[in-house]
Amino acid sequence: MSARIIDGKAIAAEIRREIRLDVSAMAAQTGAVPCLAAILVGNDPASATYVQNKARACKEVGITSARIDLPTDLPEASLLQEIARLNSDPSVHAILVQLPLPPHISERRVLEAILPEKDVDGFHPVNLGGLLVGAPLFVASTPLGILELLNRSNVGIEGKHAVVVGWSVVVGKPTAFLLLQHHATVTICHIKTQDLALHTRQADILVVAAGKPGLVTGSMVKAGAVVIDVGVNRLTDGRVVGDVDFPGVAEKASLITPVPGGVGPMTVAMLLRNTVDACRRSCDAGRPPGTMPAASGTNRIAQS
Numbered sequence: 040m041s042a043r044i045i046d047g048k049a050i051a052a053e054i055r056r057e058i059r060l061d062v063s064a065m066a067a068q069t070g071a072v073p074c075l076a077a078i079l080v081g082n083d084p085a086s087a088t089y090v091q092n093k094a095r096a097c098k099e100v101g102i103t104s105a106r107i108d109l110p111t112d113l114p115e116a117s118l119l120q121e122i123a124r125l126n127s128d129p130s131v132h133a134i135l136v137q138l139p140l141p142p143h144i145s146e147r148r149v150l151e152a153i154l155p156e157k158d159v160d161g162f163h164p165v166n167l168g169g170l171l172v173g174a175p176l177f178v179a180s181t182p183l184g185i186l187e188l189l190n191r192s193n194v195g196i197e198g199k200h201a202v203v204v205g206w207s208v209v210v211g212k213p214t215a216f217l218l219l220q221h222h223a224t225v226t227i228c229h230i231k232t233q234d235l236a237l238h239t240r241q242a243d244i245l246v247v248a249a250g251k252p253g254l255v256t257g258s259m260v261k262a263g264a265v266v267i268d269v270g271v272n273r274l275t276d277g278r279v280v281g282d283v284d285f286p287g288v289a290e291k292a293s294l295i296t297p298v299p300g301g302v303g304p305m306t307v308a309m310l311l312r313n314t315v316d317a318c319r320r321s322c323d324a325g326r327p328p329g330t331m332p333a334a335s336g337t338n339r340i341a342q343s
């Protein structure tokens with residue numbers, strides 16, 4: 040079997056077009072323009088590029104973005120103060136703090152300082168906990184992007200065995216709970232899992248987010264599986280590869296995401312979607328009860 044490629048770049052472009060229409064319709068109806076504030080602490084080049092890409096994507100769809108650059112040696116208290124200022128600014132609908140942060144700053148304390156209703160990264164414990172009960176305000180962009188890739192590729196989730204390799208708070212755990220919410224039977228594998236291949240071979244849907252180039256090879260995948268590769272690994276020769284041995288796995292899978300051009304572009308698209316939802320929710324909060332329009336974002340996840 041030779042897998043069909045899931046073109047994340049094309050799907051993300053389609054979603055951005057939908058968001059652009061949404062933003063202009065909302066502006067026409069309510070006058071509101073979504074605004075995302077992105078905080079970058081320090082001068083890590085990769086983080087700076089990510090923030091720059093997010094700002095460019097915002098501009099493309101009509102979302103206002105404000106970038107706040109802060110020095111590496113900034114005391115944690117000053118960062119918390121900056122977040123408090125953005126929390127109380129009604130013109131800012133969405134806040135993200137680019138990770139990682141310098142080691143002297145507690146990521147947990149910083150993420151907990153962002154108001155859950157402005158936490159478009161979905162990293163606040165209220166939003167992570169909301170995922171467990173099926174009602175988060177925001178789900179992290181990468182898991183949302185994975186679900187959207189499956190939906191738009193007509194991959195049914197209900198009743199399937201989904202195996203998630205990687206248990207990070209940013210990708211692995213929220214992806215597993217989203218898949219569970221959509222009635223998959225879910226296995227989570229992690230660094231201590233014994234006989235990884237025993238589990239991956241059972242997957243109808245295999246999501247790999249371990250940060251290890253070439254971790255999953257063709258012999259570890261069931262014929263016809265759908266394989267989503269979340270890894271982004273830069274090799275010493277400059278090539279960027281995923282966690283999946285693409286040529287070997289593509290021989291066995293029915294559908295597979297490439298790296299680059301698979302999950303990556305979806306992450307930014309879903310961040311934009313979350314930002315529009317944050318703005319819409321803040322507009323709706325000002326309406327009299329019973330006059331709220333139906334939510335249109337992707338955060339309405341299936342209830343069991």
Ligand code: GUN
Pocket residue numbers: 135136137138139160180
């Ligand atoms: N660093 C790597 N990925 C992410 C992300 O999705 N959001 C934020 N804020 N920082 C990151």
